[in-house]
Amino acid sequence: MFRTILLLILLVALSYGFWLSPDFKEISAGVAIFLFGMFSLEEGFKSFSGGTLERVLQKSTDKTYKSIGFGILSTTIMQSSSLVSVLTISFLGAGLIGLGQGIGIIFGANIGTTTGAWLVAGLGLKVNIASYAMPMLVFGVILIFQKQKSIKGIGYILAGLGFLFLGIAYMKSGFEAFKASIDLASFAVVGLKGLFIFTGIGIFATVVMQSSHATLVLIITALSSGQISYENALALAIGANIGTTIAAIIGAMGSNIVGKQLAGAHLIFNGITGLIAISSISYLMMGVDYISIYLGIADDDYSLKLALFHTIFNLIGVIVMIPFISKMVVFLEYILKDKVTSNRGFDSAKYLNDSVLELSSTAISSILKETKHLYDNVFEIIAHGINTKRQNIISDKSIDETIKDKYSKEKVDIDEFYNHKIKGIYGEIIEFSTKAQSTTISNEDIERLYSLKLACRGMVEAVKDTKHLQKNLIKYSNSTNRHIQKEYNLIRQGIAELLRSIYIISRTKEEDVVLLLLSKSKVNMEKYDILSNGTLDRLIRADSISDEMATSLMNDSSYAYDISKNLISTAEVIFGDVENLGMAMSKEDIDLILDKKDN
Amino acid sequence: MGIKKFIKRAKEILGLEDEKKESKKKSLKRLLKKLIKRKREICTMLKDKKSKELQEELDIVSLQIKKGKKILHELYKSN
Incomplete structure (x- = not known):
C-alpha cells in the first residue's frame, strides 16, 4: 500500500515537473534511458551466467583479497553493482560461497562502481557519446532478435551500453538547457548544513532511482554544467553511497536470510564509509587536490575530482573494514537468523530458496544439494529397512559383521519414516524444479533437471520397495530353514554393500574410484539376481525351500533388484560425473563382463 | 559473411562453445590416465596372485579404458 502511494506521488510530481519545464523532462528521460540501459546490460550479462561466470566466481572467491578483486573487476566490466549483488546473493543462497566471501565481493563492488564515475567524468562528458550510442543500439537490437x-x-x-550513452547525452544536454532558465547553483548551501542536506538529497535520489550509479552520473553531469557546487556534489556522492544500501535493503526484504545478511553487511559498510567521509570531508578534499596534481587533473576539473573523491572514500572504507569481515559475519549470522519453525520431526528442504532462481546454474546446484539431502534420508531408511545400522555401513566393519549386528528385532515403520523424512523434501524439490524450469533455462539445464527429478523418483521408489521387502526380510533372515535364511541375508548383504559403495562415492573426489564402484555395483546387481543366475531354480529343484518361500524369495529378490537399480541410477546422477562423460556402464557392457566371467 | 558464420566466429572468439568440449576432453584424459595406472597395478597384482575379484576389476577397467578412448577420439574428430 505504502509503495503504491509513493509511486502515485512520484508520478504526479514528475508529471508536474514535465509540465513546468521541458528541460527537466529531458533530464528525467536521460535518467530513465540510463536506467533502462542498466537493465539491458544486466540482462545481457545474465545470459552468460550459464557456466563461465560461475566458474570464475567460485575460483576467485576462496580468499578475501580474491573476492574483493572479483567484486572490483566484475562491477567494472558489468557497470552494475546491483547485478553483482544479485549474483552474490544467488551464490550465497545456493551455498556455493560463504557470507565472508559474499561480503568481500560487495566491498569490491563498491570500489568497482567508482569506475563508472571515472568513465562518465573522463570520457562521457568530453566526447559526443550519443554518436556512439546509435550504432550500438541498432546492432544490439538486431542481435537481441x-x-x-x-x-x-x-x-x-x-543495446544496454547504447542506452547508457544515450541517457548520459540526454542528461548532459538537459542540464545545459536547464542552466539557461534556472540556475540551481544559486541554491547551493555551504558548510556543515549543506553537507547534511545534500547527503540527504543523495540518499533520497538513489532510493528513488534504485541505482547509485545513475545518481552519480546525474551528479557529474549537473556538476560539469555548473548546476551544483563541488562541495555539494561531494555530499551528494556520499548520500548516493548510503542510499544504495537502502535500495539493497528494500530489495532484500523479499529475499531469503542470506540476502538479508548481505544487505546488512552492505548497510554497515556503506554507513561506516559514509560516516568516515562526512567526518573527514575537509581532509578528503585536501587529499583529492593533492592527488589530482600528481594525476594531472586540472584544478577546475571538478567532475574528475569528484570521481577521484568517490574512489578514495570507498577505498578507505574497504581498508578500514577488511579486518572486521569475520566479525561482521558472526554478528550478522547472530542477529539475522532463519526462523526455525517447529515441524515435530518432519524434515524439510534446506537449500531451496527463491534467491537461487536468479541463475539457472545456482538453481540446479541447489536442487542437486537438496537431492543429496534427500538421499541421506533415503540411505537411513533403507539401511534400517534391511535391518542394519547406518553407522556400521559407513564404518570399516566387514559386511558380514554389519549384517550380523541388527538394527531392530521389530519391523521398522517405513511409512512413518517416509512421511517424516522423504515426502516433504521430495515435494519441495519437484515444486522448486518446476519453478526453475519456468525461468530462462537452457536445454542442457532442462535435461539436468529432468535427470535430477528422475533420481528423486527413483529414490522414492527404492524406499517403497524397501517397505515391501522388509515384510519377509525379518521373518526369513531369522528362519530355521538355513537355505532361505542364507538367501535373505545375501539380499541384505548386497544392498548393504551397495549403500557402502555409494557412501564412498559420495565422499571421494577420485573419478576412477567413482567409475569403478558404480560399474562393480552394476555388475554385482546382475550377478546376484537369483532369477537370472539360476539360484531360485536350484533351490526349488532340490526342494530346499517351500513353495511359499520360493514365491516370497522371487518377489523379494525382484524388489532388491529394483532398489539397487534405482540407487545406482541416483548415484550416477548426483555423485558421479560418469553420466556427463558418457562413461556409465550400459546393459551391453555388463553382459560383456558377465559373459567373460562365465567363459 | 553469413549470419551463421558470424555467430560461429563470435562464439569462437568468445570461447563459448569449445569451453565445455575442452573441459570434457580434459576430464576424460585425466580419468583415462588414472584408469591406465590402475590397470597396470591390477596386472601386477594378478601376476602374484590369481583372484576372481581382481580379474573382474581388470575386465571392467579394460572395458572403461576402451570406452573412454572411443569417446575421446570422437570428441577430437568432431573438432
Whole structure:
C-alpha cells in the first residue's frame, strides 16, 4: 500500500515537473534511458551466467583479497553493482560461497562502481557519446532478435551500453538547457548544513532511482554544467553511497536470510564509509587536490575530482573494514537468523530458496544439494529397512559383521519414516524444479533437471520397495530353514554393500574410484539376481525351500533388484560425473563382463 | 559473411562453445590416465596372485579404458 502511494506521488510530481519545464523532462528521460540501459546490460550479462561466470566466481572467491578483486573487476566490466549483488546473493543462497566471501565481493563492488564515475567524468562528458550510442543500439537490437542465447546476450549488452550513452547525452544536454532558465547553483548551501542536506538529497535520489550509479552520473553531469557546487556534489556522492544500501535493503526484504545478511553487511559498510567521509570531508578534499596534481587533473576539473573523491572514500572504507569481515559475519549470522519453525520431526528442504532462481546454474546446484539431502534420508531408511545400522555401513566393519549386528528385532515403520523424512523434501524439490524450469533455462539445464527429478523418483521408489521387502526380510533372515535364511541375508548383504559403495562415492573426489564402484555395483546387481543366475531354480529343484518361500524369495529378490537399480541410477546422477562423460556402464557392457566371467 | 558464420566466429572468439568440449576432453584424459595406472597395478597384482575379484576389476577397467578412448577420439574428430 505504502509503495503504491509513493509511486502515485512520484508520478504526479514528475508529471508536474514535465509540465513546468521541458528541460527537466529531458533530464528525467536521460535518467530513465540510463536506467533502462542498466537493465539491458544486466540482462545481457545474465545470459552468460550459464557456466563461465560461475566458474570464475567460485575460483576467485576462496580468499578475501580474491573476492574483493572479483567484486572490483566484475562491477567494472558489468557497470552494475546491483547485478553483482544479485549474483552474490544467488551464490550465497545456493551455498556455493560463504557470507565472508559474499561480503568481500560487495566491498569490491563498491570500489568497482567508482569506475563508472571515472568513465562518465573522463570520457562521457568530453566526447559526443550519443554518436556512439546509435550504432550500438541498432546492432544490439538486431542481435537481441536472434535465437541463440549467447548472441542475444551480446545484443542486450550492446543495446544496454547504447542506452547508457544515450541517457548520459540526454542528461548532459538537459542540464545545459536547464542552466539557461534556472540556475540551481544559486541554491547551493555551504558548510556543515549543506553537507547534511545534500547527503540527504543523495540518499533520497538513489532510493528513488534504485541505482547509485545513475545518481552519480546525474551528479557529474549537473556538476560539469555548473548546476551544483563541488562541495555539494561531494555530499551528494556520499548520500548516493548510503542510499544504495537502502535500495539493497528494500530489495532484500523479499529475499531469503542470506540476502538479508548481505544487505546488512552492505548497510554497515556503506554507513561506516559514509560516516568516515562526512567526518573527514575537509581532509578528503585536501587529499583529492593533492592527488589530482600528481594525476594531472586540472584544478577546475571538478567532475574528475569528484570521481577521484568517490574512489578514495570507498577505498578507505574497504581498508578500514577488511579486518572486521569475520566479525561482521558472526554478528550478522547472530542477529539475522532463519526462523526455525517447529515441524515435530518432519524434515524439510534446506537449500531451496527463491534467491537461487536468479541463475539457472545456482538453481540446479541447489536442487542437486537438496537431492543429496534427500538421499541421506533415503540411505537411513533403507539401511534400517534391511535391518542394519547406518553407522556400521559407513564404518570399516566387514559386511558380514554389519549384517550380523541388527538394527531392530521389530519391523521398522517405513511409512512413518517416509512421511517424516522423504515426502516433504521430495515435494519441495519437484515444486522448486518446476519453478526453475519456468525461468530462462537452457536445454542442457532442462535435461539436468529432468535427470535430477528422475533420481528423486527413483529414490522414492527404492524406499517403497524397501517397505515391501522388509515384510519377509525379518521373518526369513531369522528362519530355521538355513537355505532361505542364507538367501535373505545375501539380499541384505548386497544392498548393504551397495549403500557402502555409494557412501564412498559420495565422499571421494577420485573419478576412477567413482567409475569403478558404480560399474562393480552394476555388475554385482546382475550377478546376484537369483532369477537370472539360476539360484531360485536350484533351490526349488532340490526342494530346499517351500513353495511359499520360493514365491516370497522371487518377489523379494525382484524388489532388491529394483532398489539397487534405482540407487545406482541416483548415484550416477548426483555423485558421479560418469553420466556427463558418457562413461556409465550400459546393459551391453555388463553382459560383456558377465559373459567373460562365465567363459 | 553469413549470419551463421558470424555467430560461429563470435562464439569462437568468445570461447563459448569449445569451453565445455575442452573441459570434457580434459576430464576424460585425466580419468583415462588414472584408469591406465590402475590397470597396470591390477596386472601386477594378478601376476602374484590369481583372484576372481581382481580379474573382474581388470575386465571392467579394460572395458572403461576402451570406452573412454572411443569417446575421446570422437570428441577430437568432431573438432
